Amino acid sequence: QTVVTQEPSLTVSPGGTVTLTCASNTGAVTTINYPSWFQQRPGQAPRPLIYSTSEKHSWTPARFSGSLLGGRAALTLSGVQPEDEAEYYCLLYYSGPWVFGGGTKLIVL
Amino acid sequence: QVQLVQSGAEMKTPGASVKVSCKASGYTFSTYGITWVRQAPGQGLEWMGWISGYNGYTAYAQRLQDRITLTTDTPTSTAYMELRSLRSDDTAVYYCAREIGLHYDYWGQGTLVTVSS
Numbered sequence: 001q002t003v004v005t006q007e008p009s010l011t012v013s014p015g016g017t018v019t020l021t022c023a024s025n026t027g028a029v030t031t032i033n034y035p036s037w038f039q040q041r042p043g044q045a046p047r048p049l050i051y052s053t054s055e056k057h058s059w060t061p062a063r064f065s066g067s068l069l070g071g072r073a074a075l076t077l078s079g080v081q082p083e084d085e086a087e088y089y090c091l092l093y094y095s096g097p098w099v100f101g102g103g104t105k106l107i108v109l
Numbered sequence: 110q111v112q113l114v115q116s117g118a119e120m121k122t123p124g125a126s127v128k129v130s131c132k133a134s135g136y137t138f139s140t141y142g143i144t145w146v147r148q149a150p151g152q153g154l155e156w157m158g159w160i161s162g163y164n165g166y167t168a169y170a171q172r173l174q175d176r177i178t179l180t181t182d183t184p185t186s187t188a189y190m191e192l193r194s195l196r197s198d199d200t201a202v203y204y205c206a207r208e209i210g211l212h213y214d215y216w217g218q219g220t221l222v223t224v225s226s
Contacts, residue, residue, distance in 0.1 A: 036213065057214060
């Protein structure tokens, strides 16, 4: 069974920088996993932020960026804003099915 | 503008089936796929399956493939997700999302399905 793992929670100060990661139990995450990232606030639908590792949607704020880091997919927030407090999910492609990570609760404090 | 509008909340008893619809507008339906994702109360997101708007090809999550069927109706630009043999742990908000080029962009508002006796 494919398992995608994220940090359960991270805390960052306003204006700071934080990196969330996404690992696969099948091995290193690569571009062919087409990593995507989503933000979800309570009671709302997921909001896509990043796709294909590092591509941004037209609505994605510039402070969000995606990359591969040490065999994992990574989402970096630079200059964190209070409104960035939310749950973040990664999504990986496995040549047919996709698998979500368990989510990272980002606390801005 | 692109919109995905889902059908309303459903309440079902264990063992029943549910069929949720997702009506698309603002784009050419057959050019994109539709993916279904669910979220149990207080839990994370679960990818359920995908259907091509072009040819109806499907891919399903292994743990659901015996109980789920995805279909589309191109003339009405509507996608459907049917889940059979419902259990209490199928209680969740079900989302549809538009897919193209292996990424998702627009999402439906979600449909709450409650399974309870």
